Amino acid sequence: MQNHGLGSWLATRRQKNPDKTALIFGDEQRMSYGELADRTDALSGLLWQRGLRRGDSVAFLGENCPEFLMTLFGCAQLGVIFVPVNTRLAPPEIAHVLSDSDARMLIHGPEFAELATTVAAQLQLPHRIQTGEEGADGRPGLDALLAEGTRGHVDSAVGLDDPAAILYTSGTTGRAKGAVLSHGNLSWVSINALVDYDLASTDVALMISPMFHAAALGMGALPVILKGGTMVLEQRFDAGRALALIERHRVTQLSGVPTTYQLLADHPKWAETDISSLAKLTCGGSAVPTRILEAYEARGLSFSQGYGMTETSPGATSLAPEMTRRKQGSVGLPHFFTEVRIAAIAAGESEDDSPGEASGENPVPVAVAPRGTIGEIQVRGPNVFLGYRGLPEATAAAFTPDGWFRSGDLGYLDEDGYLFIADRLKDMIISGGENIYPAEIEDLLYGLDGVSGAAVIGAPDEQWGEVPWAILTVQEGTDPEHLSTEAVRAALDGKLARYKLPKRVIVTDDLPRTASGKVRKAELRARYTG
The missing domain is CATH 3.30.300.30 (ANL, C-terminal domain)
Known part of the structure; x- marks a missing residue:
């Protein structure tokens, strides 16, 4: 294949496991890897027919659904850049994402029809398609358009260094910045997840976190597809329904934030739900409180915790479940193909300055802090992003002279190399x-x-x-x-x-x-x- 990025994944899965269930969604709808690959091929053909070419951008506004993944991989076949839009943003914020990414097409769920119509008209987007059989304005929906298409798999020349997606992250200066993630970034973060979370092709992952976030995409959906597992897609989180799905589909893998796990454990159905299939729980966003740890330990479960950010696709570190208590409060060790260091805070910096930033025009190199000393957390590896779209100065400021990404977060490494977060950008x-x-x-x-x-x-x-x-x-x-x-x-x-x-x-x-x-x-x- 000429495509060395994400665009080759589903074609390979179709060849290896065409009949394996890739997705479960809705009440009981299922889609095999063969069906997912076929529909993705049709979508890439539709993009081509509408004039989308290498380097163009396509935005997706919708909750977790098969069309999200079809759009991602359909774009990847052509070298088109995928832009997932946070559905919780206000209209002006969504307009900024579409404008800043130069999106030429918006694919959206029916529930966002009115918003999409307004924003598309405001920005004069060339193309807008609604998922489903019918569009909001009487035009055919995505399902109808894909049924008309006959184009097969597209094998365009795409390299690991080519941009695959732009994920927008709120900026410290106000407007959201577009973090450009390459095909290599998303491939390597998936490999890190496979290695450090022991994912298996027999795993069934419940996707209750939105895939427009880097965590659910890079550490959830993509590793499952790479390994050939099964995903249960949920459009929004409801604790009672999530518990029912775990029991019904024998879910083995669950990802979320502490609030997610707290709401599950506090639900009236928690004690009576059969969760014996669960084996892998991953949690990010912040440390898991002791009360939640105890609630899950009482059911024989422990957490993998981690640290990362959109710019690292997002995984930087992970804490193995067996270390949850021994290293409580830690976010773990660097992922297998990722490095983390702590940079000493330069002399003259006050607690109100950003760590590692010296006064004047030229950055002053800082030494690596001794173990146990708080400094700025810096990350290096093939999962670290390409830069911020259209913001060369912000991109340059995000990296040290020797190529490490500057997280802006404060932390320290203990004597065993485990990372502890001391503060998060102070303001964030x-x-x-x-x-x-x-x-x-x-x-x-x-x-x-x-x-x-x-x-x-x-x-x-x-x-x-x-x-x-x-x-x-x-x-x-x-x-x-x-x-x-x-x-x-x-x-x-x-x-x-x-x-x-x-x-x-x-x-x-x-x-x-x-x-x-x-x-x-x-x-x-x-x-x-x-």
Whole structure:
């Protein structure tokens, strides 16, 4: 084959295991690897007929479904770049993703028809296709279009260094940045998962996390397909239904964030559900609380935990289940084909500066920190992304002079090389597994009448881990009710994803700042969240 990337995967699976069940979705619908490969071939043919060529971008807006994977692999056959869109984003955020990625086609689920129609018209997208038999505007849907096509498998010349997907990650400066992941990045992160999580072709994985996130895609869906396992696709997470699916389909593998596992364990059906088939639980986003560990240990289960980010496709480290208690609080060792180091914080940096960034135009190389010393977590390996789309300066700033990706997170390695997270970008909030960057919210807060200063911090939350709180200073004469929690949330609703809306708004007399004018968010967190 000429295609050395993801575009060859389904054709190979069809040859090896044509009758093996690849996907279970809906109530009892099933799709074999042969059927999945055939439909993907038809979709790649449709893309070709619509004029999509190597280097073009196709966006997908929808929940977990076969069409998501068909679009990903259909694009990969042609060297077209796949852009999964977070369905929880507000319309302006979705428009930014489509515009920034130069998407020439949007494929979307029926539930997003109105939104897709508005955004496509606004951006003058050349092509828009709705999944299903019929389109929202009377035109044929994706199923009807694929039934008309006759084109077989396309074997285009695609290399491992070619871009495969653009996944958007909220930026510290406000607008989301498109992390460009290559075919090699996604292949190697899949191999890392196979090695470190002992995936087998007999595994049945329940996909309750959305595949538009790097974790569910790179550490979930792709490794299962590479190994020839079976996926149970769920469009959205419901704890009771998830438990029923585990029992019905004898699910062996489950991935999620701590909130996911907490909701399962707290469900009334937890104790009576047969989960004896479960063998592999992976958890990311934040450390698993002891209470959740104990609930699953009581059922004979332990977790694989890990650390990563979109830019590392996303896996960087993993903690084996047998080490969960011995190394509790750790996110584990580097994945098999990935390296992690801790860079010492350069002299002269304050706690309010980004680690590893020196003053002046030229970066100052920093030494590797001794074991047990906190510094910046840096990652190197074939799973590390190509860069940020259209942002050469941001890309250059994301790497050290010797080629390591600078996570911006703080941590340390213990005497055995296990990674412990000390802080996460100081500002970034992780709420139910979603990354929230305060700058994005603060930009909108400053646009509200009467606001003279704004800082968004993460506050502990029993269910979501963290939630955003907004700390505001106001102009003289401003009515406090104008900036109540309810009023601020109403003003920002529709401009941000709802999980980004501040859960509490506090009006204060001043915001503590450094000599250079930066808000001391550590002081705010100590003051308001304890």
